[in-house]
Amino acid sequence: MPDRLPPLTALRAFDSAARHMSFAKAAEELHVTPAALSFQIKSLEQHLGAPLFLRLNRAVALTEAGKTLAPGASDGFQALTAAWRATKRLQDHTALTVTAGPAMTAKWLAPRLYDFARAHPDIELRLAASLRMVDLERDAVDVAIRFGYGADDGLYSVPVRKEWMTPVMTPELAQKYPTPESLKQAPLIFDDSIAFLSPPCDWPTWFRAVGIDHSPSRGAHFSNADHAVDAAATGAGVALGRRPMIIKDLLEGRLVAPFKVAIETRARFRFVCLPGAETRPQIAAFRDWFLAEIEKTAHISDQFEIIPVEDIPQA
Template sequence: MTDRLPPLTALRAFDAAARHMSFARAAAELNVTPAALSFQIKSLEEHLGQPLFHRLNRSVELTEAGRVLAPGAAEGFQTLSAAWRAARRLQDDKTLTVTAGPAFTAKWLAPRLYEFAQANPDIELRFSASLRMMDFDRDEVDVAIRFGYGPDPDLFALPLAFEWLTPVLTPQLAAQYPTAEDLRHAPILFDTSVDHLLRPPCDWETWFRAAGIDFNPTHGARFSQADHAVDAALAGVGVVLGRRALVVKDLHEGRLVAPYGIALRTKAHFRFLCPKGAEDRPQIRAFRDWMLREIEKTASVSESLTIIPVEDVLPKAALDSPTPRQRPE
């Protein structure tokens, strides 16, 4: 018996038949006749020296050898297909597929896309708003924007900007609550989307502590999606502890204000991620450089705040909880 692999066409025929448990359906998938597919499987069985299928009257069943071979064949063709797609993408410098969380997509990317399209008319952008961890090859993604702590040792990882949180509200509502003390009586909104992530916590109680106020609000509307919480603040419903990336454009353009001057800085941050070696592909480099320019446009918002590291605010006991490594946002 030899370990030499059989012809790829025969293995492909077997894989299709094992998935469909039908020679006819497998032949249709591969666009060959059932007789041709049957011949390929027969040649594979001769190469192996034992049958892979039990041929029944109107169906087929895998033999023990077939059951052993089927998972590896399926995984092998999936891996080969992913590698082929990845290699083909290297030739494409006109399409860019980006994945980011729904909140970042809605509040950071979408409002700015016109500028990128104007500056890069030859690049076709495709977006996947998803929170799940991505496999760049399997999911055919070029760039991922993710929020968390890292590290990302197997990827090219570029921190986009440090992240802070500060109370934001409409100018009209701010006129009713001009001081931080007045927030005791304001309608408080809670963005709970990263409560489980930020360690140490950057919550309302911590912010009031940084402002020198002993207050821990517990009542108010709660939002599991960060962009919904920001939208509620924009509608004048209340005041939310807004994260920099999600509110900075609204602050820069005056739809929201941050009148209390204090922001909490967290070590969690958004990162620009792509496979190592891909960062200088033309469309990826163009998108990365554009993001950095856009961040610089609103840098004055951060400069207008007193930004306090959350570690400087909380007692040591609150700093001892483990730091989560990753958040697909």
């Protein structure tokens, strides 16, 4: 005889009580009375034919049966909640939640959001700046802008232009350090957020690209790329700036890139969403806008000799 599942409300009551180890807290979470919650759990125990909780004086504990059921009940309700949330999102053609790293959000996305909002007034865009690798099936996120070497298996993924970096500084510092050789005496700024890249895209690599044997490590170190670029814009030093983080400052004159040699990594930003979701109107609109905005500044790359790091001799 096939197993017949107990009522969903009883399982929900058990899941909440097992997570809180408290009937009172579970009742509060589910907005029912403690008596009603206790009734649901008793009905579940009757359905099973065995107790799920040990009722102690001022607490409860799971029985062996309860410990067996709890993980599956928790996973089941999480999966059901995620599926329901994703299904509801399919019916919403106005809200769009996008996640990107803090640096990409601050230096590239945020300054351009007015243009997107003006072009798409019917879309309510929400940005979540985070380095956490979200689960697009479980988390309430529609689009992720990711950076790295990832294959994005099982997802719709559009890679954008290759990432390159070059020294940037204020116009005043550019007069003080007019040659690559002079940078050996300059205060250098380090972006530690790209330390994971392999081969490295760092100061020693850039110096080797211009034929200088110099491996600096001392200077101001920042864990976020936008902080490194902002420090350079104040005149604090010379940063090895990444293309999307420096474009706006270059165009507006806060920073200059006097040495027309850039080093390029295979790592890229990618536009990522669930397969099939790319056809939803608000996601398609954001993708098309995102790719078009990148192309608007593509001509900046033509000013540089861009050398792949794989072609640069390693130390």
